[in-house]
Amino acid sequence: MTETAVQFADVSASRGGRVVLRRVSLSVSAGQTVALVGRSGSGKTTLLRLVNRLLDPDRGDVLVDGRSTRSWDPIELRRRTGYVIQEAGLFPHVTVADNIATVPRLLGWSAERVAARVDELLSLVGLEPELYRGRWPDELSGGQRQRAGLARALAADPPLLLMDEPFGALDPITKGELHAEFQRVQQTLHRSVILVTHDMAEACALADQIAVLHEGELIACDTPGNVRASNDARVRTLMAAVRLTTSAKASAVKKPDTTWVQP
Amino acid sequence: MGSTMNELLAFIASHRAEMATRLSEHVVLVAASTAIAAAIGIPMGVVAARRPSWSRPIVGFANLAQTIPSLALFGFLIPLPLIGGIGTRTALVALTVYAVLPILRSTITGLQGVPPAVVECAVAMGLTPRQVLQQVEWPLALPSIVSGLRVAVVIGVGTATIASAIGAGGLGDYIFRGLAMVDPTVILAGALPAAMLALAADAALAAAGQLADRRRRATRHVVVLALVAALAVAIGLSGRSAAGRADLVIGSKNFTEQVVLGELMAQVIERQAGLKVERRLNLGGTAIAHEALLSGGIDVYVEYTGTSLTAIFNEPPAADSEAVFQMVRDRYAAVGVTLMPRLGFNNTFAILVRGEDAKRLGWKTVSDLAAAFRSPPTVRLKADATFKAGFGYEFLERPDGFKGLSAAYGLQFAQAPRVMDLNLIYRALAAGEIDVTAGDATSGLIETLGLTVLDDDRRYFPVYDAVPVARASVMRQYPAAAAAIRSLAGRVSAADMRRMNFAVDGEKQDPAVVVRAFLDRIGGFK
Numbered sequence: 001m002t003e004t005a006v007q008f009a010d011v012s013a014s015r016g017g018r019v020v021l022r023r024v025s026l027s028v029s030a031g032q033t034v035a036l037v038g039r040s041g042s043g044k045t046t047l048l049r050l051v052n053r054l055l056d057p058d059r060g061d062v063l064v065d066g067r068s069t070r071s072w073d074p075i076e077l078r079r080r081t082g083y084v085i086q087e088a089g090l091f092p093h094v095t096v097a098d099n100i101a102t103v104p105r106l107l108g109w110s111a112e113r114v115a116a117r118v119d120e121l122l123s124l125v126g127l128e129p130e131l132y133r134g135r136w137p138d139e140l141s142g143g144q145r146q147r148a149g150l151a152r153a154l155a156a157d158p159p160l161l162l163m164d165e166p167f168g169a170l171d172p173i174t175k176g177e178l179h180a181e182f183q184r185v186q187q188t189l190h191r192s193v194i195l196v197t198h199d200m201a202e203a204c205a206l207a208d209q210i211a212v213l214h215e216g217e218l219i220a221c222d223t224p225g226n227v228r229a230s231n232d233a234r235v236r237t238l239m240a241a242v243r244l245t246t247s248a249k250a251s252a253v254k255k256p257d258t259t260w261v262q263p
Numbered sequence: 264m265g266s267t268m269n270e271l272l273a274f275i276a277s278h279r280a281e282m283a284t285r286l287s288e289h290v291v292l293v294a295a296s297t298a299i300a301a302a303i304g305i306p307m308g309v310v311a312a313r314r315p316s317w318s319r320p321i322v323g324f325a326n327l328a329q330t331i332p333s334l335a336l337f338g339f340l341i342p343l344p345l346i347g348g349i350g351t352r353t354a355l356v357a358l359t360v361y362a363v364l365p366i367l368r369s370t371i372t373g374l375q376g377v378p379p380a381v382v383e384c385a386v387a388m389g390l391t392p393r394q395v396l397q398q399v400e401w402p403l404a405l406p407s408i409v410s411g412l413r414v415a416v417v418i419g420v421g422t423a424t425i426a427s428a429i430g431a432g433g434l435g436d437y438i439f440r441g442l443a444m445v446d447p448t449v450i451l452a453g454a455l456p457a458a459m460l461a462l463a464a465d466a467a468l469a470a471a472g473q474l475a476d477r478r479r480r481a482t483r484h485v486v487v488l489a490l491v492a493a494l495a496v497a498i499g500l501s502g503r504s505a506a507g508r509a510d511l512v513i514g515s516k517n518f519t520e521q522v523v524l525g526e527l528m529a530q531v532i533e534r535q536a537g538l539k540v541e542r543r544l545n546l547g548g549t550a551i552a553h554e555a556l557l558s559g560g561i562d563v564y565v566e567y568t569g570t571s572l573t574a575i576f577n578e579p580p581a582a583d584s585e586a587v588f589q590m591v592r593d594r595y596a597a598v599g600v601t602l603m604p605r606l607g608f609n610n611t612f613a614i615l616v617r618g619e620d621a622k623r624l625g626w627k628t629v630s631d632l633a634a635a636f637r638s639p640p641t642v643r644l645k646a647d648a649t650f651k652a653g654f655g656y657e658f659l660e661r662p663d664g665f666k667g668l669s670a671a672y673g674l675q676f677a678q679a680p681r682v683m684d685l686n687l688i689y690r691a692l693a694a695g696e697i698d699v700t701a702g703d704a705t706s707g708l709i710e711t712l713g714l715t716v717l718d719d720d721r722r723y724f725p726v727y728d729a730v731p732v733a734r735a736s737v738m739r740q741y742p743a744a745a746a747a748i749r750s751l752a753g754r755v756s757a758a759d760m761r762r763m764n765f766a767v768d769g770e771k772q773d774p775a776v777v778v779r780a781f782l783d784r785i786g787g788f789k
Binding site: 083086102106 | 378383384387388389390398399402403
């Protein structure tokens with residue numbers, strides 16, 4: 001029905017001589033959000049880093065827009081792939097505006113176009129341009145940094161967005177606000193997104209598809225509803241760890257001011 | 264303290280032009296060596312930060328270089344081809360060696376301190392490795408690099424004072440001259456500006472670091488600052504090279520008499536031969552002056568035959584002026600150095616008494632003095648039991664000092680000689696605290712304090728005739744210079760030398776002025 005943005009074809013990868021991914025096959029449809037979930041060390045970050053050639057696979061192929069990453073110029077590939085990590089990874093030595101402007105400037109955009117784009121993106125992620133464009137990263141709260149990081153990743157209008165635990169370091173209320181913000185942005189932009197998280201509730205809230213990794217193998221890939229209903233013991237263990245918090249967080253998204261009790 | 268301050272201000276006022284030259288030499292030495300060290304240390308630091316396996320040997324090597332004492336490093340460098348010799352180039356090499364480590368280390372520290380997540384993001388955003396370095400790692404490492412530069416500059420300002428010992432000039436000239444003259448005013452004239460220079464340079468770089476901390480435009484500011492510094496160095500260097508290449512280089516060791524004699528050589532060549540002369544005065548000792556002469560760093564300096572014999576050619580001291588001269592001349596000839604005619608004075612030990620005692624008792628020689636204490640005495644002091652001798656520690660201890668002297672002349676005093684500080688003996692004698700001492704035959708204080716030198720009539724003391732030594736090839740190339748030096752043969756008496764020493768040490772006159780007056784007075788010079 002839709003075209004494929006990213007396809008992992010029988011991919012194996014290792015880091016430091018240790019095999020961390022075993023024969024993973026997975027495809028991400030254009031405009032969809034796929035969450036990679038699993039415990040620490042399950043290989044989800046490695047899988048993500050194969051997409052923008054921060055790593056190359058030992059075996060198999062990663063296809064972006066139908067082309068193997070090996071045949072992409074890594075610089076070109078990365079400039080059309082947004083990247084957001086935990087704590088945002090903003091450049092501490094330049095302002096929020098300059099952070100967001102990084103890739104557009106590398107692409108040779110005019111100063112006016114860059115400035116307009118910066119303001120547009122700040123508004124999109126809910127940061128008042130007048131107030132925030134001149135700020136330094138260390139003058140922002142954790143949630144604001146994450147919003148700025150998202151704006152930076154979206155700056156050059158990349159068709160593909162890679163997010164590695166982008167909301168991992170936030171308090172639950174801020175996390176809920178950002179989930180809502182992400183969903184709103186995604187409803188306007190319809191980017192292909194690969195989201196790494198160890199938070200099953202987050203995956204259920206944000207993703208169209210959930211891919212579950214376990215010790216380097218893909219053990220499930222389905223809609224959130226079907227993953228929840230899975231009979232696989234390993235998937236059920238993951239689900240059990242977060243089931244209790246899900247409803248609380250869902251309500252927190254709707255009513256951020258509600259005082260809620262940690263289960 | 265107040266009077267010291269006044270003397271210092273007076274000294275600075277009377278040496279304004281020279282001081283400006285020394286200060287600019289100092290600034291150029293430090294700025295150029297720091298710039299070269301940055302050009303070496305920063306790229307090395309970048310490489311080492313990238314490859315941790317390389318960083319250990321690189322830092323280890325730089326650490327090792329740092330531990331070499333500076334004077335020793337200068338000593339090692341003098342005989343080396345290309346980077347060695349004496350003068351600015353060697354000093355730059357040594358100062359650069361010292362400046363590399365702090366810069367290298369701070370570069371590595373700065374780059375390794377860049378958060379990995381920030382670098383990962385930069386790479387993932389599609390910055391090329393070069394852009395990652397320029398736009399992310401470099402600006403984030405800059406405050407650390409600037410702090411390394413600050414350390415390098417402060418070390419450099421201090422170490423550059425020692426560069427004076429190998430003829431590179433700078434403020435160290437005053438420090439070494441002051442140490443040689445035991446004149447705290449002159450030491451301060453070098454040390455105080457050096458300290459202020461260090462503070463000012465540190466403050467300037469700290470300000471640059473502040474700009475670097477103001478983030479975005481930081482890199483541009485630092486680039487501008489570096490350009491300004493480079494420009495200053497270029498102006499300084501071009502100012503020096505505009506002076507043109509000299510025909511001959513005159514050297515001297517680092518005490519007053521040597522500086523006067525170096526100036527004498529320089530002026531007589533300028534006046535008689537009309538050649539262009541460069542002065543490399545205040546070299547740090549006999550060994551450095553000799554090495555400089557052999558390596559061509561200098562072409563002429565004045566040595567003492569006894570010093571050549573014992574310190575350079577390792578022979579026992581001897582007292583026969585002509586025999587020593589010939590022996591030394593042959594040894595010098597073998598290494599391509601021409602011994603010129605003796606200037607006319609012998610800078611050896613001098614047995615000194617008060618002038619009025621010598622006159623009243625008719626003492627002219629050391630033998631006269633010895634006879635006065637033998638029994639039956641021919642002439643007697645009023646109270647010979649109270650007659651006191653006082654000597655410097657070294658003279659008392661050395662076998663060729665007092666022991667040999669008393670054996671050679673049969674000299675016996677009623678009281679054992681007192682040990683005194685060498686700098687005090689002249690005034691102690693004049694004040695009557697002691698009645699006889701052994702001083703320096705060319706000390707400027709002898710005439711001033713009304714002292715008399717008793718002639719060493721048995722030729723006990725080794726001879727130290729002042730004699731110009733010159734590179735034979737240069738003397739062949741410039742016969743007019745050789746003729747000019749020869750024209751001074753026998754024309755500088757011990758009394759002349761004493762007067763000139765006193766004019767510089769006692770009256771604080773400029774050596775150049777003193778020498779000009781001397782040449783005008785003895786006549787026969789243009």
